[in-house]
Structure formats: structure tokens, C-alpha cells
Amino acid sequence: MMTESGSSPMVELRNVTKSFGNVRALQGVSVRIVSGEVHCLLGDNGAGKSTLIKVLSGVHPPDNGDILIDGSPVRFGSPRDALHAGIATAYQDLAMIPLMSVSRNFFLGAEPVKGWGPFRRFDVTTADEVTRVELNRMGIAIRDTSQPVGTLSGGERQSVAIARAVYFGARVLILDEPTAALGVKEAGVVLRYIARAREQGLGVIFITHNAHHAWAIGDVFTVLSRGRSLGTFRKEETTREAIISMMAGGAALEELEHELGQHAPPHTRD
Amino acid sequence: MTASQIDIEQRDVEPDDRLQQTHVVRRLLLRPEVGAIIGAAALWVYFAIVAGDTGFLSMRGTASYLEVSAHLGILAVAVSLLMIGGEFDLSIGSMIGAAGMIIAILSVEHELNMWVSMLAALLVAMLVGAINGVIVRWSGLPSFIITLATLFIIRGLTIALTRIETGRTQLGGLDDAAGYDLAKQVFDSNIDLFGAAFPISIAWWFGLTALATWVLLRTPFGNWIFGAGGNEQAARNVGVPVNRVKILLFVCTAVAAWLVAVIQVTATTGADVLRGTQQEFFAIIAVVIGGTLLTGGYGSAIGAAIGALIFGMVRQGIVYAGVDADWFQVFLGVMVLIAVLINRYVRQRAMGAR
Numbered sequence: 017m018m019t020e021s022g023s024s025p026m027v028e029l030r031n032v033t034k035s036f037g038n039v040r041a042l043q044g045v046s047v048r049i050v051s052g053e054v055h056c057l058l059g060d061n062g063a064g065k066s067t068l069i070k071v072l073s074g075v076h077p078p079d080n081g082d083i084l085i086d087g088s089p090v091r092f093g094s095p096r097d098a099l100h101a102g103i104a105t106a107y108q109d110l111a112m113i114p115l116m117s118v119s120r121n122f123f124l125g126a127e128p129v130k131g132w133g134p135f136r137r138f139d140v141t142t143a144d145e146v147t148r149v150e151l152n153r154m155g156i157a158i159r160d161t162s163q164p165v166g167t168l169s170g171g172e173r174q175s176v177a178i179a180r181a182v183y184f185g186a187r188v189l190i191l192d193e194p195t196a197a198l199g200v201k202e203a204g205v206v207l208r209y210i211a212r213a214r215e216q217g218l219g220v221i222f223i224t225h226n227a228h229h230a231w232a233i234g235d236v237f238t239v240l241s242r243g244r245s246l247g248t249f250r251k252e253e254t255t256r257e258a259i260i261s262m263m264a265g266g267a268a269l270e271e272l273e274h275e276l277g278q279h280a281p282p283h284t285r286d
Numbered sequence: 287m288t289a290s291q292i293d294i295e296q297r298d299v300e301p302d303d304r305l306q307q308t309h310v311v312r313r314l315l316l317r318p319e320v321g322a323i324i325g326a327a328a329l330w331v332y333f334a335i336v337a338g339d340t341g342f343l344s345m346r347g348t349a350s351y352l353e354v355s356a357h358l359g360i361l362a363v364a365v366s367l368l369m370i371g372g373e374f375d376l377s378i379g380s381m382i383g384a385a386g387m388i389i390a391i392l393s394v395e396h397e398l399n400m401w402v403s404m405l406a407a408l409l410v411a412m413l414v415g416a417i418n419g420v421i422v423r424w425s426g427l428p429s430f431i432i433t434l435a436t437l438f439i440i441r442g443l444t445i446a447l448t449r450i451e452t453g454r455t456q457l458g459g460l461d462d463a464a465g466y467d468l469a470k471q472v473f474d475s476n477i478d479l480f481g482a483a484f485p486i487s488i489a490w491w492f493g494l495t496a497l498a499t500w501v502l503l504r505t506p507f508g509n510w511i512f513g514a515g516g517n518e519q520a521a522r523n524v525g526v527p528v529n530r531v532k533i534l535l536f537v538c539t540a541v542a543a544w545l546v547a548v549i550q551v552t553a554t555t556g557a558d559v560l561r562g563t564q565q566e567f568f569a570i571i572a573v574v575i576g577g578t579l580l581t582g583g584y585g586s587a588i589g590a591a592i593g594a595l596i597f598g599m600v601r602q603g604i605v606y607a608g609v610d611a612d613w614f615q616v617f618l619g620v621m622v623l624i625a626v627l628i629n630r631y632v633r634q635r636a637m638g639a640r
Binding site: 095096111112113114115116120123124125126127129136137138140 | 500503504505506508509510512513516517520521523524525526579583584
């Protein structure tokens with residue numbers, strides 16, 4: 017590992033609490049995101065993963081607790097604020113416009129321009145070139161950046177979103193289940209791009225239901241359950257089995273396995 | 287680590303091989319206006335065969351269908367930008383009638399300089415466009431419904447107010463107004479080419495098409511139009527001012543309606559409260575024939591201009607062919623049907639099977 021567990025975090029959540037009505041979505045959760053580390057956020061549905069990333073990406077302000085950027089507390093009024101602080105969120109489907117070309121998507125909202133006055137125009141050549149170079153740097157081979165994003169596979173789309181975030185100065189990348197809808201091969205591609213982002217010194221928050229994906233790429237694992245943190249574990253301090261067990265709710269799964277095993281007809285078991 | 291590197295290198299080669307085969311065809315098919323260009327060429331050949339000896343091929347025939355196309359094309363080009371931006375504007379037909387009547391009332395009844403009344407009508411048009419846009423964005427309701435409402439409100443107001451003001455529904459004699467001669471030069475002169483007089487409205491149509499295409503493909507604002515129409519939420523997430531873009535596009539369609547009104551009142555030296563009736567639908571038809579998606583996010587201004595060209599060729603072509611003009615609407619409807627079916631097929635092929 018390039019970074020020590022003790023190196024100072026780029027982004028930190030301290031004792032963050034968030035309630036919606038009388039539902040306590042987060043209860044005193046703390047997370048530290050360090051440069052060059054993939055931090056996996058694990059937990060069942062309703063564990064608070066989505067709320068946590070929405071607090072981090074500026075969608076919801078926390079009720080209590082602090083968000084710290086490079087050690088100093090900040091307050092995000094909107095997703096734009098988080099983006100300016102270098103926290104980019106790549107949503108799987110919301111980030112791309114299928115009928116627009118790859119390079120037009122890449123630069124949407126931040127188009128490079130050339131010329132001046134009434135002749136100020138969208139520098140299409142630069143946009144195409146930068147997009148191609150940046151995607152190649154991430155290991156994505158797209159020769160024709162004018163093809164619509166809709167012609168890309170799910171994994172490629174996700175990867176373009178990651179490359180875009182990196183290019184526009186993201187230091188922390190939040191990936192909300194980027195591999196969820198993907199096949200085995202495709203998921204492998206995305207995991208590789210996550211590794212590239214880590215090599216470039218980004219802090220990555222990776223949310224997934226898939227323990228194999230988490231174990232393959234993660235450096236640090238935080239397990240959430242019913243709005244509380246069950247703890248943060250470094251990869252060298254834990255095992256794949258322990259992570260799988262915690263993700264699935266541990267004891268609950270064993271019980272379920274036992275129950276199913278008992279009731280299954282013997283001739284279908286092998 | 288080495289294993290994954292080899293893996294990546296292999297991936298570098300593989301998708302490119304597949305790209306090479308479909309690249310050119312796909313790229314061509316992806317242009318929204320391809321279907322319309324082929325359709326326009328086919329229609330021209332058809333009318334050249336059935337009506338070539340009765341004047342369709344003559345320069346005068348060409349000028350006549352280009353003029354019809356120009357009046358619709360000016361509207362259609364603006365509407366194409368709005369529809370790519372994901373919205374409709376049904377109120378432009380009434381806006382033509384309203385703008386024409388404002389000019390006529392101010393310059394005929396109140397004897398104002400025609401350029402002053404044109405400016406007044408322009409301001410009203412921009413205001414109407416802005417109101418359409420603001421109501422649509424503020425309410426979150428479909429623009430189809432909001433502008434259907436303003437379609438009737440504007441038409442009704444034009445008829446009612448004109449009758450209160452003048453006791454009539456038509457006004458003539460605009461050629462006596464101050465400033466008319468210059469207006470006639472700018473909006474209704476003819477350019478002699480190849481022995482025929484081509485109305486200057488054709489130049490306005492070509493110029494606006496070029497301008498809209500440039501905005502769409504070569505400015506950040508054009509990229510925002512595609513983004514706002516393609517996926518509003520995603521566009522907003524990356525900082526596109528979606529509301530501003532869309533309201534501005536509503537202003538553009540209203541201004542296009544104003545320009546058509548100016549051209550018409552200058553040419554006919556008068557106004558009629560019913561001018562522009564149904565033009566909103568013809569404009570949408572031209573835009574759709576031109577390959578723009580009804581759902582937004584995809585299309586072209588050139589396509590809309592070609593859609594208008596098709597409209598003009600059919601409208602004048604069936605006259606030259608000696609067919610009863612009653613059949614025009616049947617032709618038009620059938621063409622819309624063919625166009626949307628072809629567009630759907632082309633888009634599906636272009637987007638691949640995924």
C-alpha cells in the first residue's frame with residue numbers, strides 16, 4: 017500500500033447523524049477517505065449507505081456531526097459545492113445522455129471554447145482529442161469519440177463517467193454500485209478503472225453488494241447496519257469470509273442457511 | 287499485475303476491430319437528417335417525372351416551392367432547437383397572427399413608422415415566449431399543454447382586441463406607412479437568379495438554418511440544448527442552466543413567428559387575425575420529418591429545413607402535377623407516418639442492439 021492508515025484523510029465524516037422524520041438513517045457514523053485508497057461501503061438495503069453518500073455529495077446536509085475537507089470543517093449547500101470541493105459522484109444511469117456523443121457528454125456543462133466575441137465557439141477538436149486521451153489514460157479504447165454514449169456498454173459508460181470526474185479535478189470519487197447491472201467481464205473492466213483512479217491518487221468510495229468485487233479492489237471496508245457503523249477494517253486486518261459474513265448480516269444468514277437446509281428435500285441437495 | 291495488463295492490451299485491440307466495420311455506415315446513419323435528404327431527393331425526382339413538363343422543373347416553379355418552404359422553414363428551424371431541447375411550442379401559429387396584427391394596427395390605425403411597430407411586435411413576441419417558458423418550467427407541466435392553452439389565448443386575444451380596436455378582423459394599406467419601402471426591401475424583395483425572381487425570404491430561411499446549425503453544433507449553448515433535452519437531470523447535475531436554456535428557446539420560437547409575420551404583412555401589405563393558423567403543426571411536421579426526436583435530445587436544424595423543403599415541394603408539386611389540392615393533407619399525413627417509421631428504424635440501427 018502506498019498510504020499508511022495513519023495518513024491524513026482528504027475527506028472525513030465525524031459522528032454524522034441524519035434523520036428523515038422519525039427514521040434515523042445515520043446515527044453517529046464516522047468515515048475517513050484517504051488519497052490512493054478504495055474505501056468500500058458495505059451493508060444491506062436500508063443500512064444507510066445511500067444517505068451517507070448523499071451527505072458526502074452535498075445532497076443532504078447532516079443533522080449533526082461534521083464534514084471535514086483536508087482537516088477543516090465545511091458545509092455543503094448543494095451538490096455543486098461538493099463538486100467544487102473535489103467530491104464527484106458517478107451515478108450509473110443519471111450521469112450520461114445516451115444520444116449524445118462521448119466527447120459531448122464528457123464536456124457537457126464545461127465545454128472548451130476558442131475564438132472571442134460572437135465567434136466564441138465550442139472547440140470540438142480539442143474536446144474530441146482530450147476525451148480520447150483521457151479515456152486512453154484510463155485504459156478505455158474508444159477510437160471514435162463521436163459515437164453516441166448509447167452505443168457503449170454499461171461498463172464503458174461507467175468508465176467514461178469515472179474518467180470525466182478524474183479529468184475535472186475530482187479528488188474523491190463516489191461510485192454508487194457501479195458494477196451492479198454489469199456482467200462478470202464488464203464488472204472486471206470497471207474494477208480495473210477504479211484501480212487506475214486509485215493509482216492516480218484519488219480517494220474512492222465504492223458501494224457494492226458484491227463481496228467479491230469489494231474484496232478484489234478494496235483497501236478499507238466500512239460495514240453499516242441500520243444506520244450505525246459496525247466498524248472499519250483494513251484489508252490486512254480481516255478476511256474475505258469475515259467481510260462476506262458481515263455484509264450478509266452474519267448470524268442471520270447462518271440461521272437462514274440452517275433453516276433452508278433443513279427443509280430442502282434431500283434428493284435435490286448435492 | 288502482468289496478467290491484467292495483458293488483458294487490457296487485448297481489449298485495446300478488440301473493440302477497435304469491431305468499430306472499423308460499422309464505423310462509416312453508423313456515423314452516416316446517425317446524422318438525423320439523412321432520411322429527410324433521401325426523401326426530399328426522391329420526391330423531387332417523382333415530381334420531376336410527373337410534373338416536369340408542367341413547370342415544376344422551371345426556375346419559376348423552383349422559386350415558388352422554395353418560398354412556401356421558406357415561410358415554414360423559418361418557423362421549423364426555431365422549433366427544431368426547442369424540440370431538441372425537449373419542449374413543444376404550439377402557440378407560434380397564433381403568434382404569427384398576433385404579431386402581424388400589432389404591426390398593422392400600430393402602423394395603419396395609429397400611423398406609426400413601420401419599424402417602430404415591428405419593434406413593438408418583436409417585444410410582445412419575446413414576452414410571450416418568455417411567459418410560455420417560465421410557466422412551463424415553473425409548473426413542471428408538459429409544454430404541449432401549456433402552449434396549447436396559450437395558442438387559444440393569443441388567438442382569442444388577437445381577434446377580440448382587434449375587433450374592439452378597429453371593428454374588423456382584417457387590416458390593409460400597410461404600404462402607405464412610413465418605413466414600408468425599406469421593410470419591403472429587407473423582407474419582401476426579390477433576387478433575380480437564372481431568369482426567375484427568388485423571394486428574399488428564402489435567404490432568411492437559409493441564413494437562419496446556418497445560424498441554428500452553428501449554434502447547435504459549434505457552441506456550448508448548443509451542447510446544453512442537446513443535454514437539456516436528452517436528460518434534464520443529468521444536464522443539471524453537471525451544471526447546465528436547464529431553465530435558462532429552455533426559456534430562451536421558447537423566446538426563439540416566438541421571435542421566429544414574429545419574423546414570419548413581418549415577411550407576410552410586408553408581402554401582403556396587410557394583416558388578418560387568422561394568419562398562421564395550423565402553422566404550429568406544420569412546423570412540428572417539418573421538424574419530425576427532418577429526423578428530430580419528439581422526446582428531445584436528438585435532431586438537427588438542417589433536417590428541419592429539409593422537412594420544410596419537402597412540405598413546400600409537395601404543396602406546390604401536386605398543383606403542378608394537376609392533382610386536386612384537396613389531396614395535400616393526405617400526402618402530408620402519409621409522409622409524417624413514413625418519416626417517423628424510418629427515423630425509428632434508423633435510430634435503432636444506429637444505436638446498435640444494446
